[in-house]
Amino acid sequence: MIRYLTEHYELLGNAFAEHLWLVLVTLVLSLLVSALLSLVLIRSEKASNLVIQLFGVIYSIPSLALFAILIPVTGLGDKTAILVLCAYNQYLLLRNILTGMRNVDRNLLEAGTGMGMSSWQLLRTVQIPLAMPSILAGIRLSIISTTGITTIAAAIKAGGLGTVLFSGMRTMNVYKILWGTILCVVIALIADLGLKQIENRVEKKLGGMRTEA
Amino acid sequence: MKAVELVHVDQKFPNMSYKALDDVSLKIEQGEFVTILGSSGCGKTTLIKMINRLYQPDKGEIRLFDEEISKKDPVQLRRKIGYVIQQIGLFPHMTVYENIATIPRILKWDKTKIEEKVQEMLHLVGLEPKEYRNRYPAQLSGGQQQRIGLARALICDPDIMLLDEPFGAIDAINREKLQNELKSIHSKSKKTYLFVTHDIREAFKLGTRVIVMNRGKILQYDTPEEIRQNPADGFVSDLIQTMEDAPGTGNEEL
Numbered sequence: 001m002i003r004y005l006t007e008h009y010e011l012l013g014n015a016f017a018e019h020l021w022l023v024l025v026t027l028v029l030s031l032l033v034s035a036l037l038s039l040v041l042i043r044s045e046k047a048s049n050l051v052i053q054l055f056g057v058i059y060s061i062p063s064l065a066l067f068a069i070l071i072p073v074t075g076l077g078d079k080t081a082i083l084v085l086c087a088y089n090q091y092l093l094l095r096n097i098l099t100g101m102r103n104v105d106r107n108l109l110e111a112g113t114g115m116g117m118s119s120w121q122l123l124r125t126v127q128i129p130l131a132m133p134s135i136l137a138g139i140r141l142s143i144i145s146t147t148g149i150t151t152i153a154a155a156i157k158a159g160g161l162g163t164v165l166f167s168g169m170r171t172m173n174v175y176k177i178l179w180g181t182i183l184c185v186v187i188a189l190i191a192d193l194g195l196k197q198i199e200n201r202v203e204k205k206l207g208g209m210r211t212e213a
Numbered sequence: 214m215k216a217v218e219l220v221h222v223d224q225k226f227p228n229m230s231y232k233a234l235d236d237v238s239l240k241i242e243q244g245e246f247v248t249i250l251g252s253s254g255c256g257k258t259t260l261i262k263m264i265n266r267l268y269q270p271d272k273g274e275i276r277l278f279d280e281e282i283s284k285k286d287p288v289q290l291r292r293k294i295g296y297v298i299q300q301i302g303l304f305p306h307m308t309v310y311e312n313i314a315t316i317p318r319i320l321k322w323d324k325t326k327i328e329e330k331v332q333e334m335l336h337l338v339g340l341e342p343k344e345y346r347n348r349y350p351a352q353l354s355g356g357q358q359q360r361i362g363l364a365r366a367l368i369c370d371p372d373i374m375l376l377d378e379p380f381g382a383i384d385a386i387n388r389e390k391l392q393n394e395l396k397s398i399h400s401k402s403k404k405t406y407l408f409v410t411h412d413i414r415e416a417f418k419l420g421t422r423v424i425v426m427n428r429g430k431i432l433q434y435d436t437p438e439e440i441r442q443n444p445a446d447g448f449v450s451d452l453i454q455t456m457e458d459a460p461g462t463g464n465e466e467l
């Protein structure tokens with residue numbers, strides 16, 4: 001097992017790096033998109049629910065099917081993969097960002113508005129900071145979900161640990177399958193634990209401060 | 214000059230058997246301290262929120278210093294109006310200092326000026342700056358939170374102050390003290406105060422004039438003496454009776 005790792009260090013390392021890269025690019029892009037969408041959608045509860053529902057439907061489509069649908073349009077490769085992964089993430093991110101901002105105590109918004117904060121100032125200094133725990137939870141979920149789905153993206157030649165897994169399955173190589181899986185879990189676990197830490201810290205900073213009348 | 218003027222203002226909310234404001238007209242001179250008295254649900258908060266445009270009236274006009282407010286930019290308008298909301302509404306993720314400094318920071322005041330002003334405000338509401346400035350709202354008692362709310366509303370020296378039951382969570386002794394302090398802040402400032410309460414003693418003690426409301430209507434709007442001597446109707450005289458029946462306890466709630 002360990003010997004397999006030392007012998008195929010380069011193969012596994014490259015796949016791991018590719019995988020990490022895909023997850024990272026996806027995260028950055030999908031955060032950008034969801035942030036922009038949230039800014040627009042926060043103004044209308046109806047529209048937000050509709051859009052979240054729409055992405056919910058997309059989220060429920062199996063990734064292999066979605067890749068297949070897109071191949072004629074965007075072709076094989078990582079571009080298609082990232083597009084699909086971003087679309088999946090929108091559901092997790094938008095849901096958490098928007099509900100986080102919506103759940104901010106109405107009285108705080110009224111106090112802020114009443115003393116002359118513009119809706120943008122209110123968003124920046126009150127709504128977003130108070131929604132932070134929920135936003136971070138969304139990011140954590142989306143990294144974990146992306147890490148998993150990215151393995152499937154190897155089927156459309158996007159690279160990453162999926163390549164190792166698929167070739168392991170084809171050649172019945174247990175080591176490959178095991179190492180591919182372990183490295184995936186490592187990414188997900190590190191993201192999970194790291195972000196939980198940050199969440200806890202933010203939560204502590206906001207800690208107990210929500211008991212306010 | 215009239216600081217506040219409402220002309221035939223109506224406001225109805227869905228699912229209500231009566232109007233929250235029912236043909237309300239009133240004039241408040243600059244420098245007055247007007248208290249608004251009435252039982253729960255009679256429209257006191259609604260009246261207050263009309264003035265800083267948190268609500269738009271269904272009908273009627275509202276003027277501040279002879280200017281119709283529906284034509285003005287609401288954000289700019291609100292920065293000249295101090296507002297203490299009934300639910301206190303301190304930002305839980307900000308310290309006392311940051312809460313009080315919210316609008317000065319937005320207005321980009323000089324840092325030392327903000328620092329000085331916040332100190333001044335904390336002294337004004339009877340809290341030692343050193344001890345309280347870095348606390349979070351959750352680390353304060355209800356009464357202390359209300360004082361911070363008051364400090365936050367006063368810091369920009371607004372022309373009009375809207376205070377919605379600002380002393381609701383404060384015990385009788387401290388309430389008495391704060392009432393006196395507020396009164397002296399007001400008389401020094403020459404600004405116009407609107408103060409909501411359902412404590413009749415508080416209303417009569419603080420108000421240069423008192424508005425008595427019931428079910429969205431103004432029943433009487435006059436000086437405390439005049440209301441006491443010539444109550445407009447049965448509701449008002451019953452109200453005065455409750456105060457006279459229990460002299461000296463100082464905290465009658467409707």
Ligand SMILES: Nc1ncnc2c1ncn2[C@@H]1O[C@H](COP(=O)(O)OP(=O)(O)OP(=O)(O)O)[C@@H](O)[C@H]1O
Nearest residue numbers: 226227229233252253254255256257258259260411
């Ligand atoms: N945003 C709103 N939507 C629907 N109904 C409202 C709204 N605001 C107030 N009302 C209703 O209007 C009426 C007057 O409410 P308001 O808050 O002005 O009462 P109040 O005199 O301030 O009472 P309290 O002393 O309990 O604070 C109430 O019946 C209330 O239910």
Ligand SMILES: [Mg+2]
Nearest residue numbers: 257258299377
């Ligand atoms: Mg009220």
